[in-house]
Amino acid sequence: MPARVRTAVIPAAGLGTRFLPATKAQPKEMLAVLDRPAIQYVVEEAAAAGLDDVLIVTSRGKHALGDHFDRMPELEAELERKGKTDALEQVVALAELARVHTVRQAEPRGLGHAVAMAADHVGDASFAVLLPDDLMVDDAALLRGMLGAHAEHGAPVVALKEVPRADISAYGCPRIEPVEGPLVRITEVIEKPDPEDAPSSLALTGRYVLTPAVFEALARVSPGKGGEIQLTDALGLLAETGTVYGWVFREGRYDVGTPLDNLRANIELALERPELAAELGPYLADLVRRRNL
């Protein structure tokens, strides 16, 4: 049985061009969803799944990502002086969620290249990759399931979700064979195929449990879609020579890197908070009535 997975790698070096102008001078991962930046949900999910070591791959102008998980003595002293104990506890707990490290990707050469930046940190262990655009509202159930499958089988496990065929060209798309329950075997995977060439309507979504073999595969792949080093192409190589699993899930994912899904995530997360839901629920119901939606 492979050793317990401890590290979550969070690629966060991208420019956030789908959410301009909000992301012109601010990392997209710091955009708030309800009361916390998107990246915090991802680190909380990692911690909830037992991953206590986090490596964020950042780039120029993205200091805020590391700062958010660091202690902030001036702020803490001020909150203490003002007797704001709840806020103080929250900011201290945030710095204690996990050991958070950062590494910088010097050039935007793709997701695969960003993941390769984690090689020295990860060493010879399996690790998880969590894409911060994909916000999961599932108490880490998906990630836990994938880690369980990895512990049992020792091979990479990637998250898959059914999407409308017309949307498949925004995702990596696998050809699969059923194994058992949510577990499938990936025999081939294509990055962002045209819908008519797609081997399935399953999309790679932003959770991966990988073995260190992926670093050798990443070193072998040539630039692919968009001229970038694609993680999907490295997974394809691994699937040619060994086993790569998929884990099919249905619920709980928002692409918070796009304005509409970001808004959906805000509404649904707020409806799960009793103190907000009490007013938001009737407000939404009334809005639907008034606007004839």
Ligand code: G1P
């Ligand atoms: C990346 C991956 C793609 C995956 C997607 C999930 O694409 O390259 O295979 O399906 O994340 O969100 P991106 O959204 O960065 O273009």
